[in-house]
Amino acid sequence: xxxxxxxxxxxxxxxxxxxxxxVTVARTLADRLGGSVDVAVPGASxxxxxxxxxxxxxxxxxxxxxxxxxxxxxxxxxxxVGGHGYAAVLFAATATGRDxxxxxxxxxGVSLLTDCTAVEVADGAIVVTRxxxxxxxxxxxxxxxxxxxxxxxxNVFPPRKEPRExxxxxxxxxxxxxxxxxxxxxxxxxxxxxxDVSEATIVVSGGRGMKGPEHWHLLAxxxxxIGETAALGASRAVVDAGWRPHAxxxxxxxxxxxxxxxxxxxxxxxxxxxxxxxxxxxxxAVNRDPDAPIFGVADYGIVGDAFEVVPKLADAxxxxxxx
Amino acid sequence: MNITVCVKRxxxxxxxxxxxxxGRDIVADGVKYVLSPYDEFAIEAALQLTEEAGTGExxxxxxxxxxxxxxxxxxxxxxxxxxxxxxxxPTVDGWATARVLASELAGGDAGLVLFGVKAVDxxxxxxxxxxxxxxxxxxxxxxxxxxxxxxxxTCRRAAEGGQxxxxxxxxxxxxxxxxxxxxxYASLRGIMMAKRKPxxxxxxxxxxxxxxxxxxxxxxPRPDGRIVGEGGEAVGELVRLLREEAKVL
Ligand SMILES: Cc1cc2nc3c(=O)[nH]c(=O)nc-3n(C[C@H](O)[C@H](O)[C@H](O)COP(=O)(O)OP(=O)(O)OC[C@H]3O[C@@H](n4cnc5c(N)ncnc54)[C@H](O)[C@@H]3O)c2cc1C
Ligand SMILES: Nc1ncnc2c1ncn2[C@@H]1O[C@H](COP(=O)(O)O)[C@@H](O)[C@H]1O
Numbered sequence: 109x110x111x112x113x114x115x116x117x118x119x120x121x122x123x124x125x126x127x128x129x130x131v132t133v134a135r136t137l138a139d140r141l142g143g144s145v146d147v148a149v150p151g152a153s154x155x156x157x158x159x160x161x162x163x164x165x166x167x168x169x170x171x172x173x174x175x176x177x178x179x180x181x182x183x184x185x186x187x188x189v190g191g192h193g194y195a196a197v198l199f200a201a202t203a204t205g206r207d208x209x210x211x212x213x214x215x216x217g218v219s220l221l222t223d224c225t226a227v228e229v230a231d232g233a234i235v236v237t238r239x240x241x242x243x244x245x246x247x248x249x250x251x252x253x254x255x256x257x258x259x260x261x262x263n264v265f266p267p268r269k270e271p272r273e274x275x276x277x278x279x280x281x282x283x284x285x286x287x288x289x290x291x292x293x294x295x296x297x298x299x300x301x302x303x304d305v306s307e308a309t310i311v312v313s314g315g316r317g318m319k320g321p322e323h324w325h326l327l328a329x330x331x332x333x334i335g336e337t338a339a340l341g342a343s344r345a346v347v348d349a350g351w352r353p354h355a356x357x358x359x360x361x362x363x364x365x366x367x368x369x370x371x372x373x374x375x376x377x378x379x380x381x382x383x384x385x386x387x388x389x390x391x392x393a394v395n396r397d398p399d400a401p402i403f404g405v406a407d408y409g410i411v412g413d414a415f416e417v418v419p420k421l422a423d424a425x426x427x428x429x430x431x
Numbered sequence: 432m433n434i435t436v437c438v439k440r441x442x443x444x445x446x447x448x449x450x451x452x453x454g455r456d457i458v459a460d461g462v463k464y465v466l467s468p469y470d471e472f473a474i475e476a477a478l479q480l481t482e483e484a485g486t487g488e489x490x491x492x493x494x495x496x497x498x499x500x501x502x503x504x505x506x507x508x509x510x511x512x513x514x515x516x517x518x519x520x521p522t523v524d525g526w527a528t529a530r531v532l533a534s535e536l537a538g539g540d541a542g543l544v545l546f547g548v549k550a551v552d553x554x555x556x557x558x559x560x561x562x563x564x565x566x567x568x569x570x571x572x573x574x575x576x577x578x579x580x581x582x583x584x585t586c587r588r589a590a591e592g593g594q595x596x597x598x599x600x601x602x603x604x605x606x607x608x609x610x611x612x613x614x615x616y617a618s619l620r621g622i623m624m625a626k627r628k629p630x631x632x633x634x635x636x637x638x639x640x641x642x643x644x645x646x647x648x649x650x651x652p653r654p655d656g657r658i659v660g661e662g663g664e665a666v667g668e669l670v671r672l673l674r675e676e677a678k679v680l
Contacts, residue, residue: 119591177597179569203591207572210525210557214564219526219641222555235645240523240553241457244448247553248645249523289603290569293585294596304591310679334680347609354575354609355589360444360551361468361609369679380444386653390677392669398658405653407677408669412662420666428670428680 109195109254110143114162115185115208116154117200120295123153126200126307128160128267133227133260134198135161135270140229141195148188148279150181158274160267168279177290178208184281186215189255196234199259202306206259213257221249221258223364225387227265234258242360242383262307263366264387298355303339305356306363310334310370311388313341313358315381317374317395317414321351326418327373333422333429341365341385343375359384374414377402394418432542432579432601434477435490436511437532437562438470439521440502441552454646466502469547475612476605477545478510480579488512490541494521494531494635507625508617514628519635523553524642529561531635536566543584546606548573559606569599575610 114134116127127147134145144163147154150170157165166188170180189197189212197212199205201223213220225246226237234256240247251257305311312331314324324340331338342352344359358365360380370388375381377393377400385391386405393406394417403409410417442448443463451458466474474491481487491506491514493499503514517535521528536544544566546559563570571586575594578585579601586597586605599605617625659665659672673680 124591177569177571203573203589206556207560210560211564211570213526213557214529214561217526219524220555220557220561221642222557238554239650240647241442241448242444242551242554243650245450245457246648246650247523248648250643250645252641252643288569289600290571291598292595293598295590295593296596297593307591355593357609369673369677383444386650390673390679391653391656392673393656403656403658406656407654408672409656409658410660410662410665410669411658412665416663417666420663421669424666424670425680428674 109193110138110141111192111194112138112141112143112145113189113194113197114145114147115197115199115205116147116149116157117202117204118150118153119204121151121153123149123157124202124307126202126262127157129262129265130198130200130260131157131160131162132267133265135268137196137227137229137234143195148185155274155276159269159271161270161272162274163272165274165276166279167276168281170281175292177292178211179290180281182208182211183215184279185212188279190216194255196256196258201259201261209257209259218253218255218257219251221251221256223261224258225261225264227258227260239387242380243386261364261366263309263368298353303336305339305341305358306365308337308339309368310338311341311358311365311367312338312371312373313343313375314346314373315343315375316345316349318346323415324352326415330371330418330422330425333426335429343381372402372406373418375402376400377405432484432487433490433540434481434487434543434545435492435536435539435541436470436473436477436545437492437558438474438502438506439467439493439550440464440495440499441467441550444468444551450647450649455644456647464498464502466506467547467550469549469551469607471614472609472612473545473547473607474506474509474511475614476577476607479612480577484579490515492532492535493517494519494528496520500630503630504625505617507628507630508621509615510621512628514630516630516632517635518632522640522642523555523644524640525555525557526561527638527640529558529565530638532558533562533565534636536562542601544604546604548606548608559604563604566604568602568604570604571597571599572606573608574605575608577605
């Protein structure tokens with residue numbers, strides 16, 4: 109049992125960028141164990157993932173445009189994994205992966221380690237590190253049974269190019285395993301949010317100090333200056349006030365983000381907000397209160413009025429881009 | 432329709448976490464425990480759905496130590512009708528917890544079993560859908576609003592990039608996140624009544640965990656930050672640092 113299965117993260121037919129990170133971690137593990145890497149993709153895409161170190165791409169035709177929800181793919185994965193003997197099965201800890209992984213684990217009757225920030229092989233066993241208690245501690249955990257099912261936190265493991273000639277194989281889904289009674293009947297795209305805050309490599313978050321939703325164009329201006337890798341985030345105070353949708357909330361009762369750069373603009377830095385962003389690469393805080401707790405975790409801070417600083421910051425970054 | 436809500440007792444999010452000497456657990460002394468915040472959304476959803484329907488009972492179910500009774504009483508004070516405590520020590524293994532809870536739920540008459548999307552201690556985000564698989568019921572995760580119709584429930588769920596609308600045949604399972612259901616506060620009357628509501632205690636069935644905690648550590652401290660300057664004048668230097676020192680722009 110040395111092979112590793114990476115489950116691609118695909119939503120609405122498109123393979124998400126985070127899948128490369130999953131394949132990269134699978135490759136690293138398989139190299140340590142001396143096995144090969146399979147990638148499971150719902151639908152007919154995913155051949156490009158061979159570029160990140162996959163030996164085989166398994167295309168699972170769910171046949172129903174995802175209208176049956178995650179259950180058909182989960183059941184097919186459990187069937188496939190049960191018959192193959194993988195050492196590990198890896199998911200992305202995204203909304204899609206979080207919905208899928210526990211169903212596969214239960215289908216197989218094994219435990220699941222979610223949201224891992226480190227994965228290593230120690231004495232032949234896979235040991236993971238995962239943040240617990242809102243990031244106030246890190247837990248090193250080992251699974252007793254195989255396969256080890258785990259999901260990795262997005263943006264933590266840098267994807268590594270490793271082109272291979274991967275074989276592409278079609279996998280069928282046995283209809284009789286499909287639990288009935290679940291139908292996707294609609295989807296409403298959130299307004300304006302092209303990129304989910306949990307997937308962005310740069311996040312511009314605003315807090316209550318922005319004073320009202322009518323000032324969000326300042327933050328949107330900064331995001332636009334940075335470009336399409338950036339997304340907007342918000343503190344809970346902002347979401348509770350109805351200024352921004354909950355999908356943008358960062359923190360314990362919102363999303364956990366790990367961008368390479370996080371801007372906390374007029375956010376005080378309450379423990380529950382830190383829970384969602386403290387593992388970011390670089391944290392920048394702009395706050396007019398020099399004693400705001402956010403400065404305790406920020407790598408760089410500006411003490412000042414967001415209404416003055418943010419437009420200047422957007423201009424400066426735009427200039428930088430033009431050079 | 433009766434609804435069961437699975438709730439977990441967890442350290443309050445404000446609590447300082449101290450790692451015990453054996454390095455595998457936290458020091459429970461001095462920790463304030465509460466119901467996991469997402470479970471409060473689930474309780475609120477159950478209360479609103481039964482209130483709208485005008486019928487049906489809300490049962491709280493928890494697997495935890497004796498002290499969980501206190502948290503269950505606080506849930507009863509919000510308006511739940513009865514509570515069941517499966518006494519035992521949950522581990523970090525959500526699959527083990529799921530089997531304990533499913534053993535109790537299997538024979539039950541709940542049309543809906545609700546969960547929080549995650550418990551904020553171990554943050555595993557898995558128990559709800561695992562229980563659903565064990566009970567062979569459909570399960571919608573990250574649900575923000577629900578409406579019960581004839582033999583089915585319509586759920587809105589937070590998906591990447593938007594809201595998905597799901598229909599499920601009853602009986603069904605859902606995990607709740609923040610959305611329509613803002614938790615209410617307990618009224619004085621509610622707190623008084625909670626004392627007389629049934630709280631059934633049973634021993635939890637023994638289930639072997641499949642995960643072993645090798646150790647707990649504090650996260651590495653972030654390198655000391657620095658205040659670049661004050662106001663708009665500091666912007667130039669900040670951008671230079673982000674580009675040349677941190678190399679993120
Ligand atoms: C169970 C629970 C879960 C929670 N979950 C979350 C969560 O997921 N995410 C979250 O964010 N919070 C969460 N919270 C809430 C958290 O405790 C804080 O209340 C919240 O983060 C505060 O938001 P804020 O920083 O925007 O507002 P405030 O604390 O009001 O801070 C506003 C900041 O803006 C600064 N400011 C004001 N004007 C200006 C200006 N012109 N220019 C620059 N700076 C300015 C102020 O100095 C201040 O620091 C949770 C709380 C609980 C109890
Ligand atoms: N010990 C437990 N007792 C009752 N419900 C639980 C327990 N552990 C987890 N749950 C439920 O499962 C949800 C998700 O928990 P988790 O998968 O541990 O993040 C929680 O919000 C609860 O609704």
